[in-house]
Amino acid sequence: MILRTLSLLNFRNHKKNTFNFSDKINFIIGDNASGKTNLLESIFLLSTGKSLKANREEEMIMIGEELSKIKGTVSFRAYSNNLSNNDLDDVENLEVILTRGFLELGTSVPRKTPKKRLLIDGTTKRLIDFTGRLKVVLFGPWDMNLVTDPPGARRSFLDLVISQTDREYRRCVIAYEKALRQRNKLLFRIREEGISRNQLIFWNQLLIRNGEYITRKRAEFIEFVNSANQLTDCIYQLYYDKSVISESRLEQYKKEEVASATTLVGPHRDDFRFLILNSKISDDAFDLAFYGSRGEQRMGVLWLKLAELAFIEKVAKERPVLLLDDILSELDHGHRDIVMSTMRNQQTIMTTADYHYVEDFKGIEIVNMINLN
Ligand SMILES: Nc1ncnc2c1ncn2[C@@H]1O[C@H](COP(=O)(O)OP(=O)(O)O)[C@@H](O)[C@H]1O
Ligand SMILES: [Mg+2]
Structure with missing residues (x-):
């Protein structure tokens, strides 16, 4: 292209x-x-x-x-x-x-x-x-903080990459965000006005249907990144810290959700973490955000960016x-x-x-x- x-x-x-x-x-x-x-x-x-x-x-x-x-x-x-x-x-x-x-x-x-x-x-x-x-794959100085940025920055990153190659993903993100706003408004009214919970059913289904697709595609991308090994001496891995949305999970949080008038589970709460294997310290993986040096964090971002290029090439050919x-x-x-x-x-x-x-x-x-x- x-x-x-x-x-x-x-x-x-x-x-x-x-x-x-x-x-x-x-x-x-x-x-x-x-x-x-x-x-x-x-x-x-x-x-x-x-x-x-x-x-x-x-x-x-x-x-x-x-x-x-x-x-x-x-x-x-x-x-x-x-x-x-x-x-x-x-x-x-x-x-x-x-x-x-x-x-x-x-x-x-x-x-x-x-x-x-x-x-x-x-x-x-x-x-x-x-x-x-x-x-496109855009790489600028602002990306250098991706490891330590708040989770929203990493979700935006995922959305940006996957959206470029997947129209259905774009549709799901738009539908999900809209449903989320409506559902949160409803939770607010349940708390403030005591209206029935029945109306939630419709929005729950919409969130679950679109949310599941978003979660699946994000998981596929992260799996790809982990297996792509863009750098020869690859010591990085991503860990997908997903917030699964399902009937039972929504049921589980139903009291807290009304109390806070916010939807507490779903891909809008997703995150991923950078793990680094440093055999000099231990056989375990470390969280790059907490234990990585600034140089290692930058390297992790570069590694991810190279995988992003490879991912788009694979999907878009x-x-x-x-x-x-x-x-x-x-x-x-x-x-x-x-x-x-x-x-x-x-x-x-x-x-x-x-x-x-x-x-x-x-x-x-x-x-x-x-x-x-
Ligand atoms: N809407 C705008 N209208 C006119 N100038 C703008 C506008 N937005 C940004 N600029 C100017 O663009 C310049 C910065 O451009 P930028 O592309 O960031 O420069 P650099 O070459 O350093 O990357 C600044 O001087 C800024 O004032
Ligand atoms: Mg500039």
Whole structure:
């Protein structure tokens, strides 16, 4: 899978710009605040339909502007053996249009507009159908804390990976979250107004049906990561700390649930832990969050990221685009070599403020350089 071109209009600090990428290694070079992370965020938006960091999506529109457009041309490698399909080198145009909810048109009253539109080849798509066309693995400094971050960060990680390759998973997550909100409201009313518990039955079933699928897919992913052994001297394992949802578990917590007006079991309470085998200390596995050094924690994240690449390739039968945000400066020498050799296996778009990393590739690779300064 290759991102051929990217056009930005009023996207954060990018006024109007078109970038052409090579199918190998692309360096985005620029000083601090030149818009490197923003550029990767726009690609992430084309992939997931969502922002990387904005609380409100309109934060991505350039300050003082009303409309932003992000367009990407993606081509898919001939990978299928379905030869009746003539368009092997398929090209698709992905587009996201953002507004603040209205557009000023001359002197007349502002016209109401959707805040976000997602389009494939000019046709509006729902989020669930837009997501996952362009598959990416994004790796940035913020990921370095994944081991010690609160559980929500690890759940988001799981959702992001699995959602890219599984439409049914996306559907289940949306349905589950909606049912959860409704069920919690109902628990609140049972407590405050003393209404009957009967209404819970409907939401319980919805949560169980969608929740079971989410749990199963998360377990499959974690199993894959543990068996993938992306690093030769692999000493890491993930432990899936799942919160199973079932009739009996809901029954078990029914008093506490009403008292707290919250659903207490289910994948929204899931977590996973990084375990590390360190034979120097013991034959047992240690929890990386508590016992790992900072370097070991970073290494654990790198290990997981490599497994993420391999997982998407396995399921999608195509390498995703690798997006690296200033990551080399976060790693020590040995780990840098691992990342650098991985960069050669698929299209990679990497940002850096440090020109000397590019030097390491010169003479070996044909590197496409984009300067933002
Ligand atoms: N909506 C926006 N409109 C205009 N500028 C923005 C917007 N959002 C962020 N910026 C600017 O983008 C710059 C940061 O860009 P970033 O991509 O993080 O830089 P870096 O190259 O260091 O990764 C900052 O100067 C910030 O003020
Ligand atoms: Mg940055």
